[in-house]
Amino acid sequence: MRYVDEFRDPVLAAALVKEIGAISARLERGRDRPFAIMEVCGGHTHAIFRYGLESLLPDLVEFVHGPGCPVCVLPMGRVDDCxxxxxxxxxxxxxxxxxMRVPGSRKSLLQAKADGADVRMVYSPLDALTLAKRNxxxxVVFFxxxxxxxxxxxALTVLRAAREQVENFSLFCNHITIIPTLRALLEQPDLGIDGxxxxxxxxxVIGTSPYRFIAEEFHKPLVVAGFEPIDLLQSLLMVLRQIETGTARIENQYARVVPEHGNPQALKAVEEVYEPRETFEWRGLGSIAGSGVRLRAPYAAFDAEKRFSxxxxxxxxxxxxRCGEVLTGxxxxxxxxxxxxxxxxETPLxxxxxSSEGSCAAYYQYGGVRGEAA
Known part of the structure; x- marks a missing residue:
C-alpha cells in the first residue's frame, strides 16, 4: 500500500461523512442558514472539487472558498507593472x-511574450538566478x-545573489502574508464565516501559533489541514465539534508536516530579506495594511521596483x-x-x-457551468 492510500480510504471517508452528518443533525434545530466553513488555501479548494467533497456534505454545512490563491489576488495594476x-x-x-495568463488592463504576460517581450517560464527563483549568470x-527580473x-x-535566492554578486538579477516582489489578510476578512461586517x-x-513555514488571534479575539475555530480527502473531512469534523461544544481553538490536523512554531530556518531567511509594506492591494479586496512585503534596505540593489520605473x-x-465577492465567500x-x-x-476575465487553485477554475474544471445560479 502506498503511504497516501490511507488518506484516500473510502471506508474511512464514509465514516467521517457519517459523523459530520450526525453533528449537523444535532446542530440543525433553530438554524436558518448553513454553517459556512472557509478554506483559505487554493490547494484545499482544488482538492475539495477534485474529490467531490462538497457533494458529500449535509445541507447544513458548506465550504466557502477564501483568498488562498496568490495568483488570483494579484491586482491588474501589478500585472501592468510586470x-x-x-x-x-x-x-x-x-x-x-x-x-503568465493573469489578465492586466492591457494584456497578460503571455500576450506580452507573443508581442515580442522576453518572458520565460521558470520552476524556481534559482532558475532565474541561473538565467542571470548565463546572460x-x-x-533578469524574477516575478x-x-x-x-x-x-x-x-529570500534564499536573493541572499545567494548578494553573496555571489550577481548584479544583473533583481526581484519584482509581490509576496503576501496570510495573517493580516485573515484579520482583514474577520473585521468585515456580516462575514458569516463560522470556522x-x-x-x-x-x-x-509559519506554524500554528500565529493563528491564535482568530480564536482569542474573534472566537472562531481554525483547524490546519492537509490536502488529501481524509485530511479535509477530518478537519471539517474537528471544526464542527468545536462549534457544537461552543469552543474556539486552533488545532492542527496536519501535524505530520506542520510544527507549532514553523520552520525556523525559513523564517530566519524571510526576516532577514523582507520587511512589511505599509499596505498592499489585493484583487477584489482592496488595500490591506501590512499584507505584503518588500526587500529590506541592505538588498535594495536587487529590488526591481527601485531598478526600473x-x-x-x-x-x-x-x-x-465578481472575483472580489467570490474571494470573500x-x-x-x-x-x-x-x-x-x-x-x-482559455479566455480568463x-x-x-x-490558476488551477482558483475557485472559479476549480468549479469550471470539476463542475462545468452548472450551478444554482446558472
Whole structure:
C-alpha cells in the first residue's frame, strides 16, 4: 500500500461523512442558514472539487472558498507593472507558469511574450538566478509572488545573489502574508464565516501559533489541514465539534508536516530579506495594511521596483467580474454572470479562472457551468 492510500480510504471517508452528518443533525434545530466553513488555501479548494467533497456534505454545512490563491489576488495594476518591465529591451522576465495568463488592463504576460517581450517560464527563483549568470549582458527580473510558502525560496535566492554578486538579477516582489489578510476578512461586517480550514503549506513555514488571534479575539475555530480527502473531512469534523461544544481553538490536523512554531530556518531567511509594506492591494479586496512585503534596505540593489520605473497605477476590475465577492465567500462562482461564458480557463476575465487553485477554475474544471445560479 502506498503511504497516501490511507488518506484516500473510502471506508474511512464514509465514516467521517457519517459523523459530520450526525453533528449537523444535532446542530440543525433553530438554524436558518448553513454553517459556512472557509478554506483559505487554493490547494484545499482544488482538492475539495477534485474529490467531490462538497457533494458529500449535509445541507447544513458548506465550504466557502477564501483568498488562498496568490495568483488570483494579484491586482491588474501589478500585472501592468510586470508587463512594463518585461517589455524593456534589456530585460528577461522570469515567472512561474500560472502567472503568465493573469489578465492586466492591457494584456497578460503571455500576450506580452507573443508581442515580442522576453518572458520565460521558470520552476524556481534559482532558475532565474541561473538565467542571470548565463546572460550577463541582460537584466533578469524574477516575478516573486506567493504567500509564506514561497517566500523562503525567493529570500534564499536573493541572499545567494548578494553573496555571489550577481548584479544583473533583481526581484519584482509581490509576496503576501496570510495573517493580516485573515484579520482583514474577520473585521468585515456580516462575514458569516463560522470556522476555518487553515492552510497547510503556509503553516509548514509559519506554524500554528500565529493563528491564535482568530480564536482569542474573534472566537472562531481554525483547524490546519492537509490536502488529501481524509485530511479535509477530518478537519471539517474537528471544526464542527468545536462549534457544537461552543469552543474556539486552533488545532492542527496536519501535524505530520506542520510544527507549532514553523520552520525556523525559513523564517530566519524571510526576516532577514523582507520587511512589511505599509499596505498592499489585493484583487477584489482592496488595500490591506501590512499584507505584503518588500526587500529590506541592505538588498535594495536587487529590488526591481527601485531598478526600473513602473507605472504603479491602480486599475479596477471589470464591472461584470465578481472575483472580489467570490474571494470573500459572499457568492459562489456560479453567481458571476461571466462564469463559463465571458470567463473561461482559455479566455480568463478574472484571476480566479487563471490558476488551477482558483475557485472559479476549480468549479469550471470539476463542475462545468452548472450551478444554482446558472
Amino acid at each position: 508587463v512594463a518591465i518585461a517589455e524593456r529591451d534589456e530585460v528577461i522576465f522570469a515567472t512561474f507558469g500560472d502567472a 550577463p549582458e541582460r537584466q 516573486g509572488l506567493g504567500f509564506e510558502t514561497t517566500m523562503p525560496s525567493t 476555518f480550514i487553515g492552510p497547510g503549506h503556509v503553516s509548514m 513602473v507605472p504603479d497605477v491602480k486599475v479596477a476590475d471589470p464591472s461584470s467580474c 459572499a457568492v459562489k462562482p456560479w453567481a458571476c454572470p461571466e462564469f463559463g461564458t465571458g470567463c473561461t480557463p 478574472g484571476a480566479l479562472m487563471v
